Amino acid sequence: MALLVAVLGAGCTYPDDELVWGNCCALKVADETSGSKQRETLIAWGRVNNFQGDGTNSWNNTQAWRSRQIGLGLADFRKAHPGSQGxxxxxxxxxxxxxxxxxxxxxxxxxxxxxxxxxxxxxxxxLFPAPVPEELRKPIAAVLQMTIDVSGSDILASSVQVVPLPGGRLCHR
Incomplete structure (x- = not known):
């Protein structure tokens, strides 16, 4: 039991600021109230849980997921708008x-x-993530940039990144 308490307690203590910064940080789009249905769709495509702290995303499986979601939305749109393309x-x-x-x-x-x-x-x-450094605990105003290449109804490629507002920063020193 004492060993369990020691292990659990060790996950909560980070005496060195460098240790905290060393485990920091990933970035997550936290826009919850989007406004329009169209904006909500775009934010959902861009809301991935694996942005690096600098706002980049390079996971291929995220791009594959996004392509499937775009394809599903396009299929519904084409049913409602015959003859339309991507x-x-x-x-x-x-x-x-x-x-x-x-x-x-x-x-x-x-x-x-x-x-x-x-x-x-x-x-x-x-179970016991390192705390996020104090200066990065508040939401950060940023810009979600998304690019999608299409040909007719085929989704060829997509990319998404988060960039800081001019003069701002993201989740890194």
Missing amino acids: PDYLAHLGMTCTPSGGSKADPTRCEVELSVWARCVAKLGM
Whole structure:
């Protein structure tokens, strides 16, 4: 029992500020009240739990999940709007779409920037995560940037990142 208490207690003490910063931080989009249904859809696609503290996201499985979600939304949109294509759906959601070439067969890039709130969370430690440094405990105003490349109804690629507002910072020193 004493060993259990010692192990549990060890997870709660971080005497060195460097240890706290060493486990910090991942970033999570925490925008809960989005406004419109379109904005909520875009935020849901961008709300991944594996942003690095600098706002980047490089997990391939997140991109695959996002592509499936976009495809499901597009299928519903096409049922309601026969003859529509991927760029039509993404423009309906508020993205700006620009063809990347001269023909209709060329991919179209759709982009959006959304103001969001982000939160810093500990990178490691499911049961007893290290505390987030004091200066990063409040929500951070940031911008969610999303890019989706489509061709007709095919989702070719997507990327998402969080960037700080000018003069601001995210979850890193």
